[in-house]
Amino acid sequence: MKRIITIHILLIFSITISAQKKYKRADDLFSKMWYIQAAKEYETVIDEGDNSIEVLQKAGDAYYFNTDMENAFKWYDKLISEYPNEVNPEYIFRYAHSLEGLGEYKLAKKWMKKFANKTKTNDPRAAKYAQEEVTIEDILDIEPQFVLRNLSINTEYSDFGPMYYRDSLVYASAIDSSYYHERKYRWNEQPFLNLYLGKMNTLENDVIKSENFSETINTKYHEATVSFSVDNNKVYFTRNNFDGDLGRDEEGINHLKLYSAILEEDRKGNQIWTDIKELPFNGEDYSVGHPAVSPDGKQLYFVSDMPGSIGATDVFVVDILDNDEYSKPRNLGNQINTYGREMFPYITEERLYFASDGHLGLGGLDVFESNYVVNNYFETPVNLGSPLNSKLDDFGFIIREDKNTGFVCSNRKQGKGDDDIYSFERIPVEKCVQNVYGYVSNNKTGERITNVKVALFSSGGEQIQETITDVNGDYNFVTPIDCDEKYKVIAQKQGYSANDKEFKTARQTGKTEVPLGLDTVSELIVEENGLLKIKIGIIYFDLDKSFIRNDAAIELNKIVLLMTQYPNMVIKIESHTDSRSPDDYNLALSDRRAKSTREYIISQGIESSRIESAIGYGETQLINNCGNENPCSEADHQLNRRSEFIITKM
Incomplete structure (x- = not known):
């Protein structure tokens, strides 16, 4: 793009012009942007023995701003060789670009990374030029989409x-x-x-x-x-x-x-x-x-x-x-x-x-x-790859997207003179898409979690789709997304701390698996059969009694503390017995114990409205086969003597 610089290079100076008497003429020419003449003058100054950092910079710039990358490389190379520690990072950037202009991509990549390392805290280009995500090789590997034709009206000058x-x-x-x-x-x-x-x-x-x-x-x-x-x-x-x-x-x-x-x-x-x-x-x-x-x-x-x-x-x-x-x-x-x-x-x-x-x-x-x-x-800009782009300047792109035809400008050496206009036909390539799927599990137990809300977001924060995990904790987004792009999934469920994971899709059409793990908001909270429960130690009652013993109070105070920490939490209390007494007796006893438990929690400052219910179920919900007709050990009977605290709202 040598000659379009005549209409835009006025904008690109970042290095201050500092004239010195011994090369004032060169500086005067440079300041007027008469780069062809300025380059010759700087080279004369260098031939006379002035290899100062300022002169080498400007000699390189006079060619760089005129897109003569071969000569720009010559002087930038000398600059960096002689002043490796003093050189401004911007000249490392230009040096890398001059290498690209010569097609030396492997070496250019090395110097781009050096530029990124020197400027990583204060130059937004650093992240891109570090090439930790997209590399020069990735751009070189882009499938060609364009067929170019040099226009008849191009001249030896700039068009x-x-x-x-x-x-x-x-x-x-x-x-x-x-x-x-x-x-x-x-x-x-x-x-x-x-x-x-x-x-x-x-x-x-x-x-x-x-x-x-x-x-x-x-x-x-x-x-x-x-x-x-x-x-x-x-x-x-x-x-x-x-x-x-x-x-x-x-x-x-x-x-x-x-x-x-x-x-x-x-x-x-x-x-x-x-x-x-x-x-x-x-x-x-x-x-x-x-x-x-x-x-x-x-x-x-x-x-x-x-x-x-x-x-x-x-x-x-x-x-x-x-x-x-x-x-x-x-x-x-x-x-x-x-x-x-x-x-x-x-x-x-x-x-x-x-x-x-x-x-x-x-x-x-x-x-x-x-x-x-x-x-x-x-969204994040995407390089359109070769042959539309080349090792020199490519710009001025316009297109009629409904026809996939348009025009672009370039100063590539295959042209008729300077900047040339090329017509192009864009050949549609099969869009590379990915589908995202995965599962959500408990980080502590590994158990899959059902009914988790999972949302998919673009790198810019736009929500693309939302779904719910099934009975196996699996999820699947049906909306296809782009290949080789960054996305994020966020998983949320009541009683769990939300978790998110950033990922990048593969570069080929296919599927990307993104598993997620969740932790409950407290170690006391567990999920069993799709229900969130507060797990504390066993609540012991005296034989045939329902009052709260001191050892039971210690455990129930854990529930009080948890409900204080989460003021929107609502629970229901269920009390159960084993099968070793008459059914009616067990039902009545468990109900008294459930309500006694409820009254204790309320007495410790928890509002009554936050306990949805307190019901005894006797021996109607045994968790094993220790019914009336089946002999069982004391340990097996103990499994059925339990109080459960089920979270209905957080």
Whole structure:
């Protein structure tokens, strides 16, 4: 993307220019962004013996900003070799990118990790470039989805920034027309950019003829990257800060601005673009450019380094209001924007496409897509892989998703000259999906837990589906989810502490098992046959008696304490006997004991409403075969003499 830099590199400086007398001319050229001349001057300074860190940095930068990665690598390599401890981490980042530009991905990965280690606490790019999740190899392995074709209208100069307009294509070009023959931009010794209208040959997926887009919009300086209102009667375009002459800030930099124009008929019936005006959120000290109108015409996305930017250039959005008014710009946030460059947004009803060198890619700017969720929230961007992306700059992606056709720009070496526009056909690949299943068990006993609510969430916190575990503690989500993505499941059930688990799906279509373990909120709480119960020591009563003994009170106080800790807890009390006395006698005795137990708990400060019932069941619910006719040991009979405290509400 060497030459599109003429319309956006104004935005990307993070290293302060510090001129020194002995190479003042080189610095002056560099500060004006005349990089071809500046590079030659810096090399002359180096040949004369100045190998200072500042000169080596700028020599590399002069080539890096002009996307000459071979020469950028040459000077960055010397910089890092001679100043391994002093070098700014940003130059490790650029060094890694220059290696990618040469196709040295294995070595680039090593230096990306070094960059991540040096900046892990203060640079959001570090997590991506550490490559603990997605690696360069993963991106290289992406199944090819695009077939590209170099357009007929490309020239030896810079051609880029396509946008649909009715049945045509508007784009920017530095084509060396006779009118602008003498005006060259010193950045790269090319003519200034203007907007052109190309006729599309849809049968061949090509653009075969072009003409000047607008005599009223094109000036003697840069115009590029446009977007249109839904009715095509309003255009937004990028231009130098120009009002008869170039406006510059205190450092002499001419920034970019967004402008709009309206399509009207003149007296002769010709349609012309008129009423050209600046958008109100432009600034004199920062750049604004690369517009993209949303499909419903209600929002305008753009790129800027305005205050509030995260990195070198960020994607912002404003609401398009009535009467040529706009809302305050909103940064799309760090899901999209990084400390690097995010540029050339294009928005459809379902996705945002943009170019970035801050997200992990194959070199230079890569094209990414991010699914739109709601309220300008976007999912994690996905690299679109090769051959759409290359080891150099790939950007300016637009698409008609219903036809799977579109255009993209690149300065890859197979082109006709500089930046070229390519048409593409996107070949749909079978969507890779995963289904999530698993089970929930008790962490302490290993017993499977039924009726657990299990919910599946995206990495952004959006709930995808909710289900309940079956009688075996198993669950299964029927909604398929994406491969190679992060998700989270959360399991909840009354009486248990909620638990969640993050996981990443496999890279192939299939199933992902996610087991979960739960702990009850107290060691006294257990689940038996689907019922939550409070388990304490045996409550002993004297023979034929129902009053609460001291040893029984000690155990019942554990229930009092637990119910105090959980003020919403409601229980019911069940008392049982063995079978060694008459049935009616056992029923009456157990009922007295249940109610005596209830009264004791109430006497210790627990509200009566929190004890749902207190009932004796005598020998009607034996838990073994020790009935009236069956001889049993004392230990077996003891199992039936029990008090149970069942939790009905927490």
